Amino acid sequence: MKKMCIYVEGQTEQLFVEKLIEEIANKNNIAITVKSLKGGGKNSTTAKQLIVLKDKPIDENTKYYILIVNCNADNRVQSEIxxxxxxxxxxxxxxxxxxxxLFPKNLKDLPKILKYAVVKNPDLKITAKSIIAVFEIETWFLAEYRFLEKIDSRLTLPYIIENLGFDLENDCLDQDMKYHHSAGILNKIYQSVDRSYNKTYAKSEKIIKNLDYEILYLITKNKLKSLQEFINELDNFFTIEE
Structure with a gap:
């Protein structure tokens, strides 16, 4: 049985990573445990504890075990790794x-963050690193913009381009500073049809359920370096050497 752990910074990332794994693994022969990290930070007065949110038992058919830990803070992901x-x-x-x-930091800060993203330890023989979504996890969602029409039929690509100036098909979403606060861009798009977006469980879950993972996997990953890196790591994990 192969085992992998993924630390994420928040609830939206937790839901997305879990769904992406299920889609790539085709829900077969996998067991996923999801935990939430509480306390134990520099300014915390409570001891660190891991609360189990979901636990699919391992059985004789399990080929892959994945532990997902929601750190509830971006600055704890690397330290936990x-x-x-x-x-x-x-x-x-x-x-x-x-x-x-990466948000709220700028592109100029990315090289420094990446420098410390990979663990360098002579005793370490496994892959241990952070993948930095540029700019926010919502950048990955916006690249698969077709989900927006499922949220509201008015949110077509031509409508978004004409009324808001966001060409989600052709813009370099992870290079154009216009998309620096991608969650805010997504909220602007929602607001144009009298809706709103925030990182609540229900709204994040609705997007994640409506994403086309085939498009995300086959096309969109090649447009976003960090997403491609993450999917490549998952592909590598779900390859069993005969």
Whole structure:
């Protein structure tokens, strides 16, 4: 059985990563545990604890086990990887990944963040690194813009281009500073048809359920470097060497 852990910065990332894994693995032979990290931070007065949110039992058919940990803060993703990767290696994990975003930092800060994203330890033999979504996880959603019509039939690409100036098909979403606050862009698009977007469970879940994962996997990943990196890591994990 192959084992992987993925640390994420928040609820939206948690829901997306879980769904993406299910789609790539085709829901077969996988067991997923989802935990939420509470307390234990620098300014916390409570001890660190992991609360189980979901736990699919491992059985004799399980080929892949994935632990997803919601850190509830972007600045804890890398520190949790650094702190736990050796113990996870010793427990049989072959990948320890993190998913966090760049916002509110700027593109000029990305090289410095990437410099520390990969764990460098002579005793480490497994993959242990963070993947930085540029700019926010919502950038990945906007690249698969077709879901917007499922939210509201008025939100077609021509409508969005003409009324809001966002060419979600041709713009470089992870390079154009216009998309720096991607969650805010998504909210502007929603507001144009008298809706609103925020990172509540219900609204994040609705988007994640309406994304076309075939498009995301086959086309969109090639438009976004960080998404492609993440999907490549998942593909590698779900490949069993005969």
């Amino acid at each position: 650094n702190e736990n990767c050796l113990n996870m290696q010793n427990s049989g994990y072959e990948k320890v990944l993190g998913v966090r975003d």
